[in-house]
Amino acid sequence: MINVLHVVGLGPAGLESMTLGDYRMIKQAKRIFFRTVNHPCAQELLTEGLQVESFDDLYDQEESFEKVYEGIVKRLEKECKIYPEVVYAVPGHPTVAERSVQLLVDKLAKQVEIQVHPALSFLDPLFSAISMDPVEGFLLRNYDALKESGITGKEWLVIPQVYDGLIASEVKLDLMEVYADEAEAYVVQALGTKMQKVLKCQLFELDHQSFNHLTTVVLPPHKAGISMAKLLEIMKTLRSPGGCPWDQEQTHVSLKPYLVEESYEVLQAIEAQDMYNLAEELGDLLLQVVFHAQVAQEAGEFQFQDVLRSIIEKMIRRHPHVFGDVEVSNSTEVLRNWDQIKQKEKGEQESEELFSFPKGLPSLMLAVKTQKKVAKFGFDWPDSEGSLAKVYEELQELEEAMGHGKGIEEEFGDTLFALVNLSRFLELDPEDAVRKTVGKFQRRFLEMKKLAEDEGENLLNLTLDQMDKYWEMAKMREKNEEIGNNP
Incomplete structure (x- = not known):
């Protein structure tokens, strides 16, 4: 007979948020483990004389939460080999923002029978605490998984267990990459308990609030969010009735010159090593991609999602040494594989x-x-x-x-x-070489013109030999400046 691991949710608050069935089971169990006793329901069960072991000591010993959760899995694996039934209790709902339970299911499901007992999650009282309707859409994200996690600002964002000011500061900095500094934020304390508090603040002052292990941060939908979805929305608005007349008139053909122009402006920023300008020019180039995708969508040709799908699939397909089992030793082999795959794709x-x-x-x-x-x-x-x-x-x-x-x-x-x-x-690169030479020529000519004007001369009135004198002076000054900058 296979042993059983019961995974029980303690709910978001005290005993009143725990199901009666789970309460009866946990009271009758012989071997009980709590992920943490720092929870209202856990504390009330302890006052009733329940004998449990917790993993709170692991939080002090290990250097990361992942190590803590791995330690929990190892201990429970050992216990399940000894006892026919083991209870593991966690705050809230066992499968909502509970990494340790995910690891247990992944690693122990073939060894023991894992029974997950549902419970109220912290989300249930949250929906009423701030009048948040989940049908509007929401994202649930851990505080350490905010970067590159698909946040658009169009939906509610819920971040549980923001338990101290340092983490709140990190959350604030991550969110300010998407939201405006003045965006509205909620700091919710002790959800579902008599101590529940809901504080409202602006994002830039988020880390000035009070935090503990029962703190949840929530951001409502924000129209000014910075995301790819926002850019697509702007482009759609510009092309819609009541939008911009010029944007509405454009076609794939009429946009061709701007695509070329923006590409060269990106190159110019790279050559000037002007990273601030490069960010702006890359945005202008991205706009051209979005513009063409919107024109195509209106004509029923394709959508922006098709552009993404095409390049994602291509990158995975053409990098089998990264996403597959092909082995390469240098970039030459990478290019050779790339050409072979490309030839096969196109039936060339x-x-x-x-x-x-x-x-x-x-x-x-x-x-x-x-x-x-x-x-x-x-x-x-x-x-x-x-x-x-x-x-x-x-x-x-x-x-x-x-x-x-x-x-x-x-x-x-x-x-x-x-x-x-x-x-x-x-x-x-011959293109780069000529471009740099043109740039050098332009700088020297401007310097030559300045030198002549400093002496009261006008280039239009000078002979070629006279201009050549100023040209050589400009060259000499440029070389002296290079020597001065490279001692």
């Missing part, structure tokens, strides 16, 4: 779709992708010397074309293509 026919790149790519990027593609077939120089020699060869052909006055554009393109090939061997 190399002879027909070898160069299946977007035609709108910048020319230098298109050249790099094309060269990398053919290099996989071995059609490539063995080293940079061959590539450099090809550059000189193309320069000579360009010079000859200029002399003949024919084929200049073609030879110029060949020269650029050869330089791009050389950049691959030098492990440089």
Whole structure:
């Protein structure tokens, strides 16, 4: 006959919140364990002479709650091997915000019969304490699981067991990433007991309240919450009747220039190493994704959820070395697997779709992708010397074309293509290299103009030789500044 572990809920308050059946069973039990005696119902049972053991000592011994719960499971596993029936009692409802019970079910269900006895949870008196209707939607989250937990601010948020000011401070900081500092918050004490209190405060002053092991923090729905759901809602409003006339007029085609522009502004922020601006520009780029998704949803083409589903499934599928059992030793193998998986996904026919790149790519990027593609077939120089020699060869052909006055554009393109090939061997991004050179040229030209103006000159009135003098001065000043910044 298999032994039985009874998991009993003590309810949120005193004996009055405990079911009569559970009370009778626990009074008749021979082997009883409480997760903690720091609970009103537990204290009343002790005054009735109930003989129990608690795991309160583990909270002082272990470095984390997870270690405490693991210790509880180990002890109860041992007890269940000795006694035919063991009772384990926890505050509230056994399966509401009770990690130790989850671990017991996961680890002991095959060894013993686990009977979970339902009880009132702390949520039952909470719903009436602050007139909260759960049909409006609510999230129940532990204080240590608030980050990246899907909080949108659109629903009620309930955080149990915020038992001291330090935890309250951590909760406040986590929530202020989603909610406004002035958002309304409830601090509820001793739910369901005669000592019950409901305090209202603003989020920024949350940690200034009083806390104990019977404290629950609740935030009502907040319209100003920062979340992906909020951005989607804003975009929908802008496109709706009564929204923005300009936004309402846009189509996938009309939005194309803005997608390109925002992408380049992101690149500019990265090159300037301006992280504050980068955050803003990434937001602008994200808006373009949301904009296209909203336009598509209105046309019945797809929804934003389809965009998420597509990229989530793709990332998991193309990273079998992370989410599967494939083993890789370096990034080269990762890229090789990526290409193989991509080819299998698209059913790609190399002879027909070898160069299946977007035609709108910048020319230098298109050249790099094309060269990398053919290099996989071995059609490539063995080293940079061959590539450099090809550059000189193309320069000579360009010079000859200029002399003949024919084929200049073609030879110029060949020269650029050869330089791009050389950049691959030098492990440089040609797009970045040219962009940095343009930036350097612009800085020097502005400095040259300033130097001339400081001497009362106007560039428009200077000869090329005269401007060259100021150009060399600008170069020298720039180099001196670099030396000064790198002693």
